[in-house]
Amino acid sequence: MIRFTKVESLMVPLVCDNINTDAIIPSKEIRTVSKNGLADGLFAGWRYLDSDRTPDPSFVLNQRLYAGAEILGGGENFGCGSSREQAVWALAEYGFRVIIAPSFNSIFRRNCIRNGILPVQLDPGPVIAVPGPVTVDLEQRSVTASDGRQWSFAIEEEAATMLTLGLDEIEFTLKSRDKIDAFRDADRAERPWAYL
Amino acid sequence: MPKTLFEKIWNRHAIDGDDQASLLLIDRILLHERTGGVALKSLAETGREIATPSHVFVTMDHVVDTLPGRTDDTLMPTGRDFITTTRREALAAGLTIFDIDDPRQGIVHVISPEQGIVLPGLTLVCPDSHTCSQGALGALAWGIGSTEAEHALATGSLRVNRPATMRITVHGALRQGTTAKDLALHIIRRLGSSGAKGSAVEFAGSAVDDLEVEGRMTLCNMAAELAAFTAVIAPDQKTIAFLQDRPFAPKGEAWEMAMRHWQDLRSDPDAEFDTEYAFDACEVVPMVTWGTSPDQAVPLVGAVPDVLAATGDEAEARTRDYMNVMPGAAVSDLSITAAFIGSCTNSRLSDLRRAASVLKGRRIASHVRAICVPGSGQVKAAAESEGIDKLFRDAGFEWREPGCSMCFFAGGESFAADDRVISSTNRNFERRQGPGTRTHLASPETVAASAVLGRIGGVADLPPLQRETDA
Numbered sequence: 226m227i228r229f230t231k232v233e234s235l236m237v238p239l240v241c242d243n244i245n246t247d248a249i250i251p252s253k254e255i256r257t258v259s260k261n262g263l264a265d266g267l268f269a270g271w272r273y274l275d276s277d278r279t280p281d282p283s284f285v286l287n288q289r290l291y292a293g294a295e296i297l298g299g300g301e302n303f304g305c306g307s308s309r310e311q312a313v314w315a316l317a318e319y320g321f322r323v324i325i326a327p328s329f330n331s332i333f334r335r336n337c338i339r340n341g342i343l344p345v346q347l348d349p350g351p352v353i354a355v356p357g358p359v360t361v362d363l364e365q366r367s368v369t370a371s372d373g374r375q376w377s378f379a380i381e382e383e384a385a386t387m388l389t390l391g392l393d394e395i396e397f398t399l400k401s402r403d404k405i406d407a408f409r410d411a412d413r414a415e416r417p418w419a420y421l
Numbered sequence: 422m423p424k425t426l427f428e429k430i431w432n433r434h435a436i437d438g439d440d441q442a443s444l445l446l447i448d449r450i451l452l453h454e455r456t457g458g459v460a461l462k463s464l465a466e467t468g469r470e471i472a473t474p475s476h477v478f479v480t481m482d483h484v485v486d487t488l489p490g491r492t493d494d495t496l497m498p499t500g501r502d503f504i505t506t507t508r509r510e511a512l513a514a515g516l517t518i519f520d521i522d523d524p525r526q527g528i529v530h531v532i533s534p535e536q537g538i539v540l541p542g543l544t545l546v547c548p549d550s551h552t553c554s555q556g557a558l559g560a561l562a563w564g565i566g567s568t569e570a571e572h573a574l575a576t577g578s579l580r581v582n583r584p585a586t587m588r589i590t591v592h593g594a595l596r597q598g599t600t601a602k603d604l605a606l607h608i609i610r611r612l613g614s615s616g617a618k619g620s621a622v623e624f625a626g627s628a629v630d631d632l633e634v635e636g637r638m639t640l641c642n643m644a645a646e647l648a649a650f651t652a653v654i655a656p657d658q659k660t661i662a663f664l665q666d667r668p669f670a671p672k673g674e675a676w677e678m679a680m681r682h683w684q685d686l687r688s689d690p691d692a693e694f695d696t697e698y699a700f701d702a703c704e705v706v707p708m709v710t711w712g713t714s715p716d717q718a719v720p721l722v723g724a725v726p727d728v729l730a731a732t733g734d735e736a737e738a739r740t741r742d743y744m745n746v747m748p749g750a751a752v753s754d755l756s757i758t759a760a761f762i763g764s765c766t767n768s769r770l771s772d773l774r775r776a777a778s779v780l781k782g783r784r785i786a787s788h789v790r791a792i793c794v795p796g797s798g799q800v801k802a803a804a805e806s807e808g809i810d811k812l813f814r815d816a817g818f819e820w821r822e823p824g825c826s827m828c829f830f831a832g833g834e835s836f837a838a839d840d841r842v843i844s845s846t847n848r849n850f851e852r853r854q855g856p857g858t859r860t861h862l863a864s865p866e867t868v869a870a871s872a873v874l875g876r877i878g879g880v881a882d883l884p885p886l887q888r889e890t891d892a
């Protein structure tokens with residue numbers, strides 16, 4: 226996983242509430258048992274006009290200005306609906322590194338952290354109001370607009386560490402394997418009925 | 422200190438951590454071919470082993486067709502890849518799999534309680550957002566992503582941020598003819614589709630106690646539409662009776678020991694929740710959704726809200742556009758072209774029985790295509806032995822093989838672009854049941870009644886049956 230430090234980019238404004246994972250990656254765009262090859266299907270229902278994939282010029286992601294943008298501004302309850310991690314894989318593959326939204330669905334948010342996308346819980350409205358690139362600094366926990374205005378955000382220490390170091394969480398947990406095994410052995414003695 | 426039910430289960434499973442987040446011991450992992458295969462494959466690719474294979478169960482439900490005579494070749498063009506990859510990886514890892522031809526196969530949240538895989542007091546995860554359905558059995562069950570599934574498989578644990586707690590108490594008793602589904606839609610309408618955002622919700626109160634276990638699953642299932650982390654209901658005698666003698670439930674002495682353990686699985690009288698809501702069951706009436714979010718629900722006798730003029734809300738205009746409904750129009754004026762009974766919300770035996778009793782002696786309207794998909798092979802077999810399939814078929818319903826089917830569109834089975842579907846499922850999102858398909862959520866009996874009426878309507882709207890004659 227790529228290490229996350231600082232991202233400077235334009236922010237794509239997609240500020241409507243309850244953007245669900247079906248909208249982020251429609252089910253029929255998930256064609257293979259793989260974490261790759263999903264970027265093309267990102268927001269497919271909104272991005273394309275027809276099955277030939279003619280871009281819908283009115284959809285914000287298709288505006289030339291935002292080509293290569295790495296920050297997405299969303300609305301309340303971003304990433305609600307189905308737990309499909311493909312939504313996050315598609316966003317990451319498309320090139321998004323940061324999502325700024327007033328609130329996130331909890332599964333979606335966890336999926337972001339595990340895939341190198343920083344979920345910034347913040348109302349993107351005032352940030353969008355300032356034209357020009359936005360800088361998101363994980364270490365400083367800050368979002369800075371081009372005119373210097375700054376907002377701060379919070380994130381759990383552990384999530385920040387994982388993003389900063391680009392850590393594989395499984396490797397991280399397996400370091401405590403002995404502890405987990407000991408816990409399980411003690412639990413098995415107390416709750417033998419829970420074991421198969 | 423008094424504790425909530427949620428805290429009791431959480432604390433028992435916390436290997437490590439603080440009051441922000443814990444590494445939790447995971448008792449059961451469920452996988453399906455849509456999101457589970459990719460986790461198993463990725464795990465195998467990294468050469469990691471599964472910590473406790475006997476606690477992992479795999480089913481085929483999301484991609485598999487539900488047409489009779491189905492094979493690995495699905496209507497979804499690449500569906501085969503999902504099925505065969507999941508099967509191959511599951512078998513290689515020595516996991517229990519409920520494959521297409523297994524009589525126990527079915528929708529993951531239907532078969533887990535049915536097989537006694539989920540039990541009170543357990544932690545259970547599945548890469549699926551409706552895993553909270555299983556909290557109805559008194560377990561801590563929640564949906565995860567595929568990468569988390571990999572983590573749970575490899576380590577037998579998961580690192581979880583501790584959610585806030587919420588109790589939703591439903592006082593009084595539901596009126597005759599209203600169901601757990603109506604109650605769920607009523608609550609979601611009041612609290613909004615992010616009303617329980619990230620919280621562990623406990624459903625309690627006399628109306629919840631009164632529900633049968635299957636109705637409780639419907640209620641907990643819909644907590645996903647409140648954006649809850651999970652939902653849970655304290656186990657009681659009904660829960661115990663439901664689980665006794667199920668294939669994977671403990672037996673003999675282990676069962677006795679489990680029952681003793683379960684006695685403590687309830688929130689202490691003075692336990693504090695971060696948020697509390699109370700509802701009055703008497704206020705609940707049969708409900709239906711009109712829009713593309715489950716909180717856009719109204720009583721069956723109600724109308725599409727007329728707030729556009731006031732707020733100028735663009736999203737709401739878009740919703741009306743997609744649904745092709747007029748502000749202020751009565752929902753019962755909406756003519757339907759399709760009806761669907763199925764999904765992990767409402768496809769269990771009691772759901773099918775209630776719908777069948779509405780259909781008995783009636784025919785669906787000629788312009789309606791109606792489909793019933795039992796939630797599992799066991800539900801299907803039980804329904805057939807009671808003759809329920811015949812009631813459905815005689816009324817004009819298709820009777821299918823178990824699976825998620827048209828609960829969601831994955832590129833395979835779907836309704837048509839201009840179909841207006843009355844559906845016993847849980848999500849009415851745009852394109853959820855097919856490109857351009859318009860979905861109205863309701864209880865199974867409302868779906869059955871609407872199919873007969875050819876428009877949205879309830880059991881109360883049906884003309885009385887003619888007395889049968891020996892013609």
Ligand code: SF4
Nearest residue numbers: 551764765825828829
């Ligand atoms: S029936 Fe529908 S909601 Fe339930 S698990 Fe299947 S696709 Fe998901």
